[in-house]
Amino acid sequence: MGKNVNEHDTDRHEDQCVFCRIIAGEIPSEQVHADEKVIAFADLHPQAPVHVLVVPREHRRDITELADDPELLAHTARVAAQVAADRGNGDFRLVFNTGPDAGQTVFHVHAHVLAGGKLAEGEL
Numbered sequence: 001m002g003k004n005v006n007e008h009d010t011d012r013h014e015d016q017c018v019f020c021r022i023i024a025g026e027i028p029s030e031q032v033h034a035d036e037k038v039i040a041f042a043d044l045h046p047q048a049p050v051h052v053l054v055v056p057r058e059h060r061r062d063i064t065e066l067a068d069d070p071e072l073l074a075h076t077a078r079v080a081a082q083v084a085a086d087r088g089n090g091d092f093r094l095v096f097n098t099g100p101d102a103g104q105t106v107f108h109v110h111a112h113v114l115a116g117g118k119l120a121e122g123e124l
Contacts, residue, residue, distance in 0.1 A: 014059050019108035023057050032083060037075050040083055040113070049116030050087045054080050060109045063096040080113045088115035 013020045021027045023039055032052055033040035043051040054076050060066045066073050077094065084092035092115035097104040 014108075017059060017108050018106055019055050019110060020059055023055065032087065033079055035079075037072060038079050040079055043112065048114040048119060050084065050113065052083050052087065052113040054083065054111040054113060056109060061107050062098040062104065062109050064098065066109045076111055080111050083113050084115040091115060093119055
């Protein structure tokens with residue numbers, strides 16, 4: 001299992017955030033990757049044969065906040081590519097929902113990795 005929230009993470013941790021609670025090990029998940037910067041786990045309601053969320057350990061509201069840390073954003077993208085290679089054929093779609101009107105329901109930035117087959121243009 002992945003590392004729990006450590007002292008470095010606590011300044012960017014929100015007690016009521018479901019993803020912060022998954023990172024802390026309070027809520028179980030089907031983890032497929034964990035390192036010091038991000039965790040990745042299977043989406044509970046998959047929209048593709050492979051549907052994994054890559055979630056930075058530090059709480060950031062959305063992609064606009066994550067963009068303030070280009071290194072962490074790049075690491076998130078690299079992990080997404082590795083997940084797609086490990087679980088699919090390496091081709092993938094990477095989606096960040098930003099704001100409620102765009103479909104964001106958990107306000108902790110997360111990348112949806114969609115892979116594992118031909119994804120039609122216009123499909124999630």
